[in-house]
Amino acid sequence: MKAVIKGTIVGGIIAFIWGAVSWMVLPWHLNTMEHFKSESSVQTTILRNAPKSGVYVIPKPNDAKKDAEELADGKVKPNPKERIVMFAAIDVDAKNPMSPMTYIYSFITQLIVAFLITWIVKASDIRSYIGRLFSILGMVLMGSLMVYLPMWTWWHFPTMYIGVNIVDLLVTWFLAGLAIATFTRRPTQIVGLQ
Numbered sequence: 678m679k680a681v682i683k684g685t686i687v688g689g690i691i692a693f694i695w696g697a698v699s700w701m702v703l704p705w706h707l708n709t710m711e712h713f714k715s716e717s718s719v720q721t722t723i724l725r726n727a728p729k730s731g732v733y734v735i736p737k738p739n740d741a742k743k744d745a746e747e748l749a750d751g752k753v754k755p756n757p758k759e760r761i762v763m764f765a766a767i768d769v770d771a772k773n774p775m776s777p778m779t780y781i782y783s784f785i786t787q788l789i790v791a792f793l794i795t796w797i798v799k800a801s802d803i804r805s806y807i808g809r810l811f812s813i814l815g816m817v818l819m820g821s822l823m824v825y826l827p828m829w830t831w832w833h834f835p836t837m838y839i840g841v842n843i844v845d846l847l848v849t850w851f852l853a854g855l856a857i858a859t860f861t862r863r864p865t866q867i868v869g870l871q
Contacts, residue, residue, distance in 0.1 A: 680795070680799055680860045680861055681792065681795050681796055681799055681860075681861075683860045684791065684792075684794075684795030684798075684799070684856065684857040684860040684861055685788055685791045685792040685795050686788070686791075687791075687853075687856040687857075687860070688787075688791030688794065688795060688853040688854070688856055688857045689784065689787040689788035689790075689791040689792075689853070690787075691852050691853040691855075691856055692787040692790065692791060692849050692850065692852070692853040693783065693784045693787045695848065695849045695852050695853070696783065696787070696849060699845050699848070699849070705841050705845075706841060706842075706845070708837075708841075709835060709837045709838040709841050709842075710838070723767060724769060727767045727769060728769075729769060730767060730768045730769050730770055731766075731767060732764070732765070732766055732767075733763070733764075733765050733766075733767050734763060734764050734765075734832075735761055735762065735763040736760075736762070762832060762833045764828075764832040764834075790850075791853060791857065794813055794816060794817075794850070794853075794854070794857060795857050795860065795861060797812075797816065798812060798813060798857060798858070798861045799861040802863075804863055806858050806859070806862065809854075809857075809858035809861055809862070810851070810854050810855065810858040813850055813851075813853075813854035813857060813858065814847060814850065814851060814854065816850075817846055817847055817849075817850040817854075818843075818847060820846075821842070821843045821846045821847070822843070825839045825842055825843055826839070
């Protein structure tokens with residue numbers, strides 16, 4: 678159990694620190710995001726049309742099906758300039774998105790993920806350090822593909838945005854995995870002694 682606790686704490690700290698460096702120092706995440714011509718007018722429009730915090734999509738799922746049927750039947754001519762796809766989390770009550778609580782939630786999230794990864798690796802029977810490290814990277818790659826590829830497929834998130842976020846997760850958990858793989862090693866058994 679000590680190994681799981683150590684892996685959780687050290688892995689979580691490394692993941693949190695790398696996340697801060699990745700988002701606040703390196704430019705790669707910002708380079709994948711666009712900006713509105715007039716942020717204030719977009720905010721005003723959103724606040725007028727989004728009555729509460731939540732996830733908003735364009736087109737609305739039922740409208741998308743209806744639109745597709747009308748396009749197929751030839752009732753409506755497609756006008757690409759009037760059609761967008763949007764998937765947005767709107768928080769109409771946001772006071773300070775960079776408050777200390779945001780950092781605390783982020784750190785707790787990293788600890789939870791570090792705990793799960795450490796527990797799975799410790800429970801496995803992978804004897805080599807490299808094997809444990811690659812099993813961590815395999816878990817992270819699988820998880821990130823499950824999260825990010827549907828965003829790319831269904832909501833048209835840009836390929837660069839998806840790629841940077843997947844690579845960032847792999848770097849995060851490679852660095853944290855170096856510690857986790859160390860803490861989860863199996864004790865060496867000497868043949869013939871029990």
